Structure formats: structure tokens, C-alpha cells
Amino acid sequence: MAARLLIVEDDPALAELLIWHFEAEGYEVRHTADGEEALLLAAEETPDAIILDWMIENISGIEVCRRLRRVSETSAVPIIMLTARGEEEDRIRGLDTGADDYVTKPFSPRELIARLAAVLRRSRPALVGKTLKVEDIELDPTxxxxxxxxxxxxxxxxxxRMLQHFMERPGRVLTRGQLVTGVWGNDSDIEERTVDVQIKRLRAALNIGGGKDVIRTVRSAGYSLG
Amino acid sequence: MAARLLIVEDDPALAELLIWHFEAEGYEVRHTADGEEALLLAAEETPDAIILDWMIENISGIEVCRRLRRVSETSAVPIIMLTARGEEEDRIRGLDTGADDYVTKPFSPRELIARLAAVLRRSRPALVGKTLKVEDIELDPTxxxxxxxxxxxxxxxxxxRMLQHFMERPGRVLTRGQLVTGVWGNDSDIEERTVDVQIKRLRAALNIGGGKDVIRTVRSAGYSLG
DNA sequence: ACAGAAGTGTCATTTAAGTGTCATAGTTCG
DNA sequence: CGAACTATGACACTTAAATGACACTTCTGT
Structure with missing residues (x-):
């Protein structure tokens, strides 16, 4: 499963360069030059990471960052900021705002790719080929x-897929809507009730050895693992 | 719950500076100057994050990092590397080895603290204050x-919802009207007396372990928490 | 290509949990 | 004491989740 990336960059040349490199690395890339559009795209498609230019049209990157963090759909998505300045104050402000890392222009694509891998290793270990563990359950994605x-x-x-989705977000409550898009894909027209059925099947499979139920039902909210 | 930190740094002056700053930030800090000892401590105490100097006695920081990643107890602990060099190659090697971030000396403690917060936000969101706390009650919204x-x-x-509403406004007295709109929504036609009942239920649930009542009734005004 | 097995999505039904209201009992305070 | 509030228990009602059945699709091995 390729990691999905959202690049927010208004310099067309740089954007193209980035897209080319990341696609060569096997990422699935979406791109926009516009801050407002970035917020919409991010909330809609919840990418696995966001590359965000500090200075873009309409709103500043830092403001986009702040607003991404405020929306629950995107609050956990790692963000890497691209900044032209090198002053420490700016760096810190970026991090406080919720960026996970920043890269100072000019940078080599290799460096950005390494940073991205590092950030993803934390947030979505499965994408970098690590086995996931929650309680006594282990999942090896590869x-x-x-x-x-x-x-x-x-x-x-x-x-x-459903179990992996849960294990990448242990403890977190996922709504049926989030599960539908996360497990079945963005553009699937699945009944939300179907999630219940799949949960039941997953539970049955996990408890086959007689273990206690690890999936918690949160009434009127969704389900969570662990 | 304070985050526990392991600092691996063989320059006594710098170590002391770091310890002082991190303790001031509320972290629980362990320190060692020795690479082998660092591995033992890390495996034994599984800190929430490790600050690791690139060049230390016995083994190089990079080797420590690699070995930390290889041991299952510590493979998921975020690592921030301190490095004196600034060359890109080193940076990338550091990240590939499994470090989550690196900071180049000289750096300001403020920057390191911000980086640490960013890293922890990913791996242990609960430790970076995403949960609400009032007295001995904790609420984790996600x-x-x-x-x-x-x-x-x-x-x-x-x-x-009601508890969350209170915890976001600790100590503040909320009228029944405010609670109705805050908890049930703007356009609900709920009897104000119903608030009383819900309060009673919330109280019963919170005091189930025998704790004292944390919800205060303010006669002819409303209720408040804490 | 084909049969059988495994997996999947939807629906109707059952079961459970949570909620709103009211009548009544209890408190507080002038 | 009595007026004004608040607490509480009971109950009918709503809403949400679990389950079982079934038709349909996708795999798998031959």
C-alpha cells in the first residue's frame, strides 16, 4: 500500500520537481498551490503526510498548519514544512504550530525524502515495513x-486492512465514516452498517483462541483498539 | 504523567544544561555518559524519548541508535540525535539509522525542547497535553x-459530552441554558430540568469509585466542575 | 474454464444501552 | 414555615449496536 502524500507548494517548478521525486519513490502524490484548497483536500483524503511550503498564496503555510491541526481528521497527519528562512525563531514557531519537521531551502530532494521516511516511521510504521504491536497482537504488514x-x-x-488501520492508531476512536474511507477507500459507497459486520468478523477472528475482546465499541462514536 | 527522558551525553557541562532545562519543562530525566550503559538503561526503563549525542565514549552514537532500534523494547522509542557536524550525508545516515530527528550543535535548548515536543506529539500524544485534566479526572477526547x-x-x-464541556471550562459555572446548547446543541428543545437528571447521572458515574463529588451545584445559577 | 471454498455487502431482526420526562421527595434560605 | 430550587427513582421511549441469514463476488486449485 503506497503512502499518500499531499504537497502544498506554489512554485510550479519546485512542485514538479518534488512530485517527480516522490512518485519515483513510490508515493502517491496530490498537489495544490492553494492553502484553502489544501485544507479541503487534506480533510477529504487524509493523506499519510503533508509537505507544506511556508509561504504560499492566500494564507501562510503556518496558518494552514495550525488549521490542519485543529481539524480532527487531519490533526494526526504528520507535516513537514519547507521554509526559505533559517532563523531559529521561525523554526520554533513552525514546530510549536504542529509541524513535525521542517526543511530549509535550498534542500536536496534526497534529504527531504529521508526526512519524510523518518516522520512516517513514527506515525505509520507499517508504511516503512515495521511490524505493529498492540497488546498481544502482532501484525506484519509485509x-x-x-x-x-x-x-x-x-x-x-x-x-x-481494518486491523492494520486500527493498529496504526492504537487507542484512538474511529468513526464508521473514517473506517469506511480508511479501509475501503475514499470513493467507496459502502453502507456504514457494513462496518459493524466487518467489526464483528474481525472480533470473531481475533478471539478465536479465546482471548478477551480488544476492540472497544464506543456508542454513538465508533470503535477503537486496545 | 510526566514523560520520561534518557539523555546520553558525555560532555558534563552540556549534560547538566540539558538536564536542568528538561526538568524545568517537567520531564523526568535520566542521564548517562556511556553508550553501553545507555542501552541497558533504555531497555530497562523504556523512556518516552532518548536524546543521544552523536559522539560519545565507547561506541558512537550512531551505533547506539542502531542497537536501540534492534531491541524490541526500545525499537519504538523516538530518538533525537545531537550532532556537531552539519553535512547532509551525516544527517541522512542519522535518519536512516532510525533517529527521528537530529539537532545540530550549537543549538538553543529552546529549539531542542520544541523538537522533542514535536516528536512526542507523534508517538505519545497523551504526553503532550492532548488530554484534559481537572483534579484527578482525565479525559482523552481522541x-x-x-x-x-x-x-x-x-x-x-x-x-x-457534558463532562468534556465542563472540563474545557474548569471552575466555571454553567447555567442550564448554556449546558443545553453546549451539550445538546443549539437547536434542541430539551427541558431544562433534564439537565439536572443528566448531572445526577454524570455524578453517579464519576463517583463510582467512591471519590468525592466534583460537580458543584450553584443554587439558582447552574453547575460547575472542580 | 470450472467447481468448491472463502470472503463480502446488505438487510431484517434481536438485543442492549442510553435518554427525556414527570411525579415526588428533599434542601436551602429568607 | 413556605417559596424556590434541586435531587432522585421510575418508566416509557429512542437510538444504536450485535447478530444471523443470504445472495453475490472473488479466489484457488485442478
Whole structure:
């Protein structure tokens, strides 16, 4: 599963360069030059990370950053800021605003790619080939394998994606809507009730060895793991 | 719950400076100058983050980093590297090795603190103040969880919204009218007396462990928390 | 290509949890 | 004491989630 990236950059030349490099790295890239549009896109598609230029049209990058953090859909998405200035004050303001890292222009694409990998390693370990662990459940994304208490568990594809989605966000409550877009994809017209059924199946599969239920139902909100 | 930090730094002056600053920020700090000892301490105490100098005695910081990543206890702990060099190659090697961020000497403590907060925000959001706290009650909005004195408490949706509403305005007296619009929404036609009932239910839930009542009734005005 | 197995989405139904209102009992304060 | 409020228990009602069944699709091995 390729990581999805949103690049917010209003210099067309730089944008193209970035898109080219990231696509070569296997990322799925969306791009906009406009801050307002960036907010919409981000909320709609919840990318795995956002590359954000400090100075863009309409609103400043820092303001975009702040607003991304305020919206619950995007509050957890890692943000890397691109900035032309090098002063420490600016750096700190960027970080306080909620950026996860910043890269000072001029930079080499290689550096930006390394930074992005580092940031993703934290937030979405599965995208960088790490096994996920929550309580006694282990999920190896590359081997497509799940174990509970050391015992291998068999999951269908949807169950697997759903479990991975949960394990990347342990403890967090996900609404049915978030699960639909996260597990089935952005443009699927799935009944929200179907989520319930899939949850039931996932539960059944995970508890097959007699373990206690690890999926918590949060009434009128959604479900969470662990 | 204070975040626990491990500082690995062999320059005594710098170490002391860092310890002083981080403790002032409320972190619980452990320190060692030795690489091997750092590995032991890290595995034993699994800190919430590690500040690691690039060049230390015995083994290089980069080697420590690599080995921290290899041990399962510490493989997920965020690492910030301190480095004296500024060359890009080194930066990238540091990140590839598994460091989550690096800071180039000389740096200001303020910057390091901001970086640390950024890194922790990713890995342990609960430690960076995303949860609301009033007296011995904690409410985590993303996990949809409430604890009193460390013990988990189960709330219905309305009770949860109501508690959150109070916790966002600690100490403030809210009239029934304000509560109706705040908790039920602007356009709800709810009896004001219903607020009383919901308050009673919230109280019952919060005092389930035998704690004293934290909701104050203000006669002819409303209610307040804390 | 084909049969059988495994997996998936939807619906109707059952079960459970939470909510709003009211009548009544209890408090507070002048 | 009595007026004005607030607390409480009961109950009917709403809303939400779990479940079982079933038709349909996708895989898998032959």
C-alpha cells in the first residue's frame, strides 16, 4: 500500500520537481498551490503526510498548519514544512504550530525524502515495513501476517486492512465514516452498517483462541483498539 | 504523567544544561555518559524519548541508535540525535539509522525542547497535553476515554459530552441554558430540568469509585466542575 | 474454464444501552 | 414555615449496536 502524500507548494517548478521525486519513490502524490484548497483536500483524503511550503498564496503555510491541526481528521497527519528562512525563531514557531519537521531551502530532494521516511516511521510504521504491536497482537504488514499471543490468525483481506488501520492508531476512536474511507477507500459507497459486520468478523477472528475482546465499541462514536 | 527522558551525553557541562532545562519543562530525566550503559538503561526503563549525542565514549552514537532500534523494547522509542557536524550525508545516515530527528550543535535548548515536543506529539500524544485534566479526572477526547484516579470510567455519550464541556471550562459555572446548547446543541428543545437528571447521572458515574463529588451545584445559577 | 471454498455487502431482526420526562421527595434560605 | 430550587427513582421511549441469514463476488486449485 503506497503512502499518500499531499504537497502544498506554489512554485510550479519546485512542485514538479518534488512530485517527480516522490512518485519515483513510490508515493502517491496530490498537489495544490492553494492553502484553502489544501485544507479541503487534506480533510477529504487524509493523506499519510503533508509537505507544506511556508509561504504560499492566500494564507501562510503556518496558518494552514495550525488549521490542519485543529481539524480532527487531519490533526494526526504528520507535516513537514519547507521554509526559505533559517532563523531559529521561525523554526520554533513552525514546530510549536504542529509541524513535525521542517526543511530549509535550498534542500536536496534526497534529504527531504529521508526526512519524510523518518516522520512516517513514527506515525505509520507499517508504511516503512515495521511490524505493529498492540497488546498481544502482532501484525506484519509485509508478510501479511497476524499473530495473537504468538498464535497465527487467519484474516480475510478486509479484516486485515481494518486491523492494520486500527493498529496504526492504537487507542484512538474511529468513526464508521473514517473506517469506511480508511479501509475501503475514499470513493467507496459502502453502507456504514457494513462496518459493524466487518467489526464483528474481525472480533470473531481475533478471539478465536479465546482471548478477551480488544476492540472497544464506543456508542454513538465508533470503535477503537486496545 | 510526566514523560520520561534518557539523555546520553558525555560532555558534563552540556549534560547538566540539558538536564536542568528538561526538568524545568517537567520531564523526568535520566542521564548517562556511556553508550553501553545507555542501552541497558533504555531497555530497562523504556523512556518516552532518548536524546543521544552523536559522539560519545565507547561506541558512537550512531551505533547506539542502531542497537536501540534492534531491541524490541526500545525499537519504538523516538530518538533525537545531537550532532556537531552539519553535512547532509551525516544527517541522512542519522535518519536512516532510525533517529527521528537530529539537532545540530550549537543549538538553543529552546529549539531542542520544541523538537522533542514535536516528536512526542507523534508517538505519545497523551504526553503532550492532548488530554484534559481537572483534579484527578482525565479525559482523552481522541480515545474517548475517562479516568478518575487512574481508574477507567464508563460514560454514555451525553454524559461524555457534558463532562468534556465542563472540563474545557474548569471552575466555571454553567447555567442550564448554556449546558443545553453546549451539550445538546443549539437547536434542541430539551427541558431544562433534564439537565439536572443528566448531572445526577454524570455524578453517579464519576463517583463510582467512591471519590468525592466534583460537580458543584450553584443554587439558582447552574453547575460547575472542580 | 470450472467447481468448491472463502470472503463480502446488505438487510431484517434481536438485543442492549442510553435518554427525556414527570411525579415526588428533599434542601436551602429568607 | 413556605417559596424556590434541586435531587432522585421510575418508566416509557429512542437510538444504536450485535447478530444471523443470504445472495453475490472473488479466489484457488485442478
Amino acid at each position: 508478510a501479511h501476517r497476524v499473530r495473537r499471543g504468538g498464535v497465527e490468525i487467519n484474516l480475510g483481506p478486509t479484516e486485515f | 480515545a474517548h476515554r475517562v479516568r478518575r484516579g487512574g481508574v477507567e470510567i464508563n460514560l454514555g455519550p451525553t454524559e461524555f
